[in-house]
Amino acid sequence: MSVLIFAELDEGKLKKSSQEAIFYGAKVADMLGTSATAIVAGAADDSELATAGRYGATKVLHASDSKLNEPNGMAYATVVAAAAQQEGSKVIVLAKSSLADAMTARLAGKLKAGLAANVIELPDLSNGFRVKSSIYTGKAFAYNDLKADVKIVAIRKNTVTPEETEATAPVEKFAPALNDGDFAISVKSTEKSSGDILLPEADLVVSAGRGLKGPENWGPVEDLAKALHAATACSKPVSDLDWRPHSEHVGQTGLKISPNLYIACGISGAIQHLAGVNSSKVIVVINKDPDAPFFKSADYGIVGDVFDVLPRLTKAVQAL
Amino acid sequence: MKILVCVTSVPDTTTKITFTDNNTKLNKAGVTFITGPYDDYALARAVELKEKTGASVTVLNVGEADAEPVIRKCLAIGADDAIRVNAEPTDAYFVAEQIAAIAKETTYDLILMGRESIDYNGGQVHGIVGEMLGIPSISPVMVLDLDGDTAQITREIEGGKEELAAKLPLVLGCQEPIAEWKIPNMRGIMTARTKPLNVVEPVGTDKLTTVASYELPAPRGAVKMIKAEEAETLIQLLHTEAKVI
Numbered sequence: 001m002s003v004l005i006f007a008e009l010d011e012g013k014l015k016k017s018s019q020e021a022i023f024y025g026a027k028v029a030d031m032l033g034t035s036a037t038a039i040v041a042g043a044a045d046d047s048e049l050a051t052a053g054r055y056g057a058t059k060v061l062h063a064s065d066s067k068l069n070e071p072n073g074m075a076y077a078t079v080v081a082a083a084a085q086q087e088g089s090k091v092i093v094l095a096k097s098s099l100a101d102a103m104t105a106r107l108a109g110k111l112k113a114g115l116a117a118n119v120i121e122l123p124d125l126s127n128g129f130r131v132k133s134s135i136y137t138g139k140a141f142a143y144n145d146l147k148a149d150v151k152i153v154a155i156r157k158n159t160v161t162p163e164e165t166e167a168t169a170p171v172e173k174f175a176p177a178l179n180d181g182d183f184a185i186s187v188k189s190t191e192k193s194s195g196d197i198l199l200p201e202a203d204l205v206v207s208a209g210r211g212l213k214g215p216e217n218w219g220p221v222e223d224l225a226k227a228l229h230a231a232t233a234c235s236k237p238v239s240d241l242d243w244r245p246h247s248e249h250v251g252q253t254g255l256k257i258s259p260n261l262y263i264a265c266g267i268s269g270a271i272q273h274l275a276g277v278n279s280s281k282v283i284v285v286i287n288k289d290p291d292a293p294f295f296k297s298a299d300y301g302i303v304g305d306v307f308d309v310l311p312r313l314t315k316a317v318q319a320l
Numbered sequence: 321m322k323i324l325v326c327v328t329s330v331p332d333t334t335t336k337i338t339f340t341d342n343n344t345k346l347n348k349a350g351v352t353f354i355t356g357p358y359d360d361y362a363l364a365r366a367v368e369l370k371e372k373t374g375a376s377v378t379v380l381n382v383g384e385a386d387a388e389p390v391i392r393k394c395l396a397i398g399a400d401d402a403i404r405v406n407a408e409p410t411d412a413y414f415v416a417e418q419i420a421a422i423a424k425e426t427t428y429d430l431i432l433m434g435r436e437s438i439d440y441n442g443g444q445v446h447g448i449v450g451e452m453l454g455i456p457s458i459s460p461v462m463v464l465d466l467d468g469d470t471a472q473i474t475r476e477i478e479g480g481k482e483e484l485a486a487k488l489p490l491v492l493g494c495q496e497p498i499a500e501w502k503i504p505n506m507r508g509i510m511t512a513r514t515k516p517l518n519v520v521e522p523v524g525t526d527k528l529t530t531v532a533s534y535e536l537p538a539p540r541g542a543v544k545m546i547k548a549e550e551a552e553t554l555i556q557l558l559h560t561e562a563k564v565i
Contacts (some may be wrong), residue, residue: 007524073447074456088338098477102459105447108413114528115412116441130532135440139337139534148413148528184456192471192480200478204565206442228565246497247479252333252438253357253496261564273335278537281563284554295543300557310398316555319565 002037002059003029005078007052008071010048012044016201018093019055023162024122024155025093026056028157031125037061040082041068041076043246046171053169055162061086061174067183068086073102075182081110082176083149091129092152097200104154114148118256119155120279137275157200158258158281160269199248202231204261205248207277209235211266211287211306215243220310221265227317233257235267251276265306269294285309321375323366326419326433327394328356328409328455329387335437339534344535355390358460362492364499365397366432366465373466375429376400382409382418383547388517396504396510398411402515407522411529412440414522416448421523423453430471433527434540435460435493446493456486 007018007024014022022038029036036056040049042064049060063079072193080103082093092107094100096117108115120141129146131153146153192220199205206225212218218232225232232248239249250257252272262280266287267273274297277283285298288305302309331337331351338347355363366377379394379402381387391402405418423431432454436443443459450457462481463474466488476495506514512560546554558565 028523074450077451098460101443102447102457105412105444106451106457108444109416109448109451112413112526112528116529117440117444117446132535134536136331137438137441138335138537140339141537143532143535145530145532146528147530148526154384181454181456183460185484188483188485189478190477190482192477196479198479245480247476247481248516253505256441261558261562275333282558282564283540284558297540298543299540299562300554301543301545302548302551302554303545304551309548309551313555314552320555320559 001088001090002035002092003032003093004080004084004087005036005057006094006103007038007040008095008097009040009042009044013048015095015097017097017157019162020160021093021095021155022052022055022057022162022261027122027160031123035059037087037089039063039080039174041079042071043069044231049171050168053167054164057169057220059081060169060171062217063174063176065175065178067178070180070187071099072182072185073099073310074106074185075178076103077110077265078105078178078182079174080174083174090150092150094154096156100154101291104152108152111150112148112153113193114146114153115154116144116146119153120159123153133278137256138278139275156159156258156279158260173192175273181294197229197231199231199233200255200257203259204228204230204231205233205257205259206263206265207233207235207267208238208265208306209267210237217307218244220307224263224310224314224317227314237271240248264294265310268292270296275297321322321373322382323369323375323377323430323432323537324380324423324428325359325363325366325399326380326431327359327363329353329381330356330436330437330439331381331392333357337374337536339536343533343535353386353390355394356434358436358493358495360501361496361498362432362434362463362494363397363399364502365494366430366497367502369466369536370398378403380405382407384408387545388512391517392512393504395515395517396508397502402516402517404519405522406439406519406540410527412442413528413556414524414526415450416456417524417526418443418522419445419449420452422427423449430488431491432494442514443493446491453491455489455491456529457491457493458484458486460495461492462495462498462511464492464494464498482483483534
């Protein structure tokens with residue numbers, strides 16, 4: 001009855017959020033007195049997959065059918081359900097992501113599972129299986145009792161900080177039967193920014209709003225992000241105006257992120273924006289309006305012109 | 321063509337959330353309930369498709385009687401009729417079970433809903449419904465066009481987007497910019513009063529997940545202000561004090 005962890009790949013590498021999921025899953029396995037198995041779908045080298053052992057997995061199942069090389073929530077749900085059946089897993093752990101969301105929902109339907117999304121702590125097993133999750137877009141938390149036979153826990157980024165060991169995990173081929181229906185959606189094209197740090201995965205984020213006055217002024221934001229190895233983000237009006245792509249929009253109706261550091265430049269801090277970022281560990285606000293509401297939710301603040309402040313911050317980072 | 325749009329009734333996005341009864345219930349006092357913002361996008365696209373193709377649009381809500389103003393607003397925006405499953409919308413599986421039961425009675429070409437509700441933020445209902453009905457589910461959908469019985473879809477992925485095609489029937493979780501939000505006009509509000517709103521009782525009683533209690537986040541400490549002319553200090557503080565860089 002091992003705990004099963006769905007570990008997601010990005011170009012053949014285990015995603016950072018998957019490392020966190022493996023570590024979390026291994027902790028849950030310890031609590032339950034069992035082992036932790038990772039299930040991975042898509043093309044990857046065994047040596048890469050074996051690194052799941054560093055984070056606590058004792059075995060990796062690799063579904064390497066070439067049909068799975070394209071991320072596919074429906075087919076991956078079939079794979080994970082089959083793996084859960086083989087391993088007798090009653091607890092399935094994964095990290096929230098675009099792909100994982102699509103996969104988890106289908107999986108919950110297949111297994112009639114109880115699930116909690118946006119989980120932010122290890123479970124409390126003292127009286128059943130209780131997990132704490134973020135709800136109301138970060139404005140509150142819920143303590144959820146998962147009562148179904150199979151439980152799915154989707155963790156939010158930064159729920160745990162993985163401690164690495166030198167261990168490696170044995171990798172086993174896994175070839176479940178796939179259904180034609182799993183491939184009913186055809187992917188015509190994919191457009192993905194390359195080389196950049198993915199915003200949902202980023203530990204550090206530099207974000208800007210209408211205070212930047214136009215898309216041509218994003219240079220200082222990008223320079224600071226580059227110096228910090230941070231991702232860039234933006235407020236809703238900025239993506240609505242097409243100054244930046246929608247995939248960078250953080251807030252109530254955009255991405256919800258929880259990085260270690262969120263630097264907001266020229267963003268006043270409407271409640272809808274705050275909802276998407278208020279679980280960041282440290283929030284920095286830079287705004288020339290001293291009455292900007294965002295200062296009330298910040299850890300550090302600078303009242304000043306972003307075009308003056310940002311280049312100075314970039315230089316200071318480079319001098320570290 | 322028949323379109324089913326599933327909508328949630330949720331606290332307004334600017335609501336300050338508090339709880340009552342020893343933190344076991346949402347404090348609804350003074351809270352304005354609205355259609356889930358993502359569901360608004362789903363409804364707006366359904367109404368556009370109705371205008372273009374002559375499709376019928378049915379709104380479905382799993383909720384108690386106090387959700388009816390939200391349902392009436394959806395009718396005012398252009399839905400033809402509505403169904404309310406008379407039950408408290410607890411966990412995603414239960415809600416999906418209700419939607420799937422309705423969809424098994426009447427075949428819908430498209431089942432649209434928001435990518436997630438803004439109360440529980442699970443983003444799971446569309447996928448579970450798809451699985452229960454044995455049809456594809458896609459989310460979050462930014463563009464939806466129909467080419468005969470094939471949907472051409474643009475879906476947001478991390479750091480980009482994906483162009484997809486799939487045959488109807490489909491379940492889709494929607495988000496901006498799939499359509500322009502619609503505001504009901506006076507004629508819509510008047511006609512909404514006469515449109516059918518059928519109340520049905522729920523199926524199944526499984527509660528796979530329940531909430532034992534709620535909690536509010538601890539307030540952040542006071543902001544530490546740094547003078548603009550000493551901006552470099554911020555980087556030192558982030559490095560040595562906050563230890564995040």
